Amino acid sequence: MTPIVECLVAFLFGSVAGLLMQRSRFCNTAALRDAIMFKTYRNTKAMLVAMMILTVGFTGFMSVGAGHPLQFDVGLNTFAGLFLFGIGMVLAGACTVSTWVKAGEGNIGALWALIFTFVGMFLFSLVWSASWWPPAPQTMTGQINAPALQLGFANAQTLQDKFGIPAIVFGLAQTAFLALLYRGILRRERAQHAEHEKHQREHQKKKAARAAAVEV
């Protein structure tokens, strides 16, 4: 595919994704934040469903060598970077996806978050140019690199190559784990619902008792 076609396909995908997210109010930040802060799971469940479908799809195609998996070394910076990101997204009330979606709805705060995401990236480029860490893609080896705090590269494909078991088998195991998480959330929601109904019934009873007392 020529770069122009790639850009067009990407724009089309982005447009559909943006439309679906706007209509569903899906937000990655809410998927994590609401589960942690409010014990509500509307977005968490949607995220898990997507991850299950994708795990089966990606590892299935990777079993036959199809697809374009990401390839770069990971390490301490992967954890640390997303840790900072996690704090930032809760404070900003939006992540990389919802900043674009909310900006499209006319949310000036989201646009502001986006501008400062760009500024943060530029600041990092200055820090990197002084520290040269984490290693640039050209110097990545795919192997453990202890001095640079890098663990190298591994995914379902490398597991398949190493153990001779198709990638999809590992994918199905991960999907089963995600399904268990999903079931756990459903149970918790049912328990919350039952608790809520119990409270309401008690409240009604008290109200009725009070009304009866007044009548007497």
Added chain:
Amino acid sequence: MEFFRKTLDPIIALAAIAVLDIFMFLLMGAWTVGGGETMMTGLMAQAVLGDELDRIPFWSIVFPPHADYWKIYISLGMLFGAFVGAVASKEFYLRVPRHLSEWVLITIGGLLMGFGIRLAYICNVSTFFGLMPEMNLGGYLAMSGIIAGAWVGSLIYKKLLERDA
């Protein structure tokens, strides 16, 4: 149209996006946002700084700015799609944060997100919808990082809410 009147179940929305994302994975690569945003940062920096940008090696070694980088257009597409959805469902209106504290939080949050994405070489979308389904080791590192970060962020946020209350 019914689609623009009722809120869509996020499970349906995300399942549909996941199926499309599998096509993306086969054609070019999984859904991602951070890479495109970095390229936009580079292009904007180039427009402002010109040749001075060469003095920052990051932009010649890690991310040389190119306008024909497909990941940029995913983000622009999301902006466009959300705009169309909001206008069609009469939900488009300007929302401006009212309190100074909100502006400050958004600014700090934005800076942390941008800095974090580049430090990790990955964004949250790639974590959930790219690395994790590819079972990349980085997915598990990133997932642990973002959950820990969201937890710390929530603690900070709760503290701020209690102080304001």
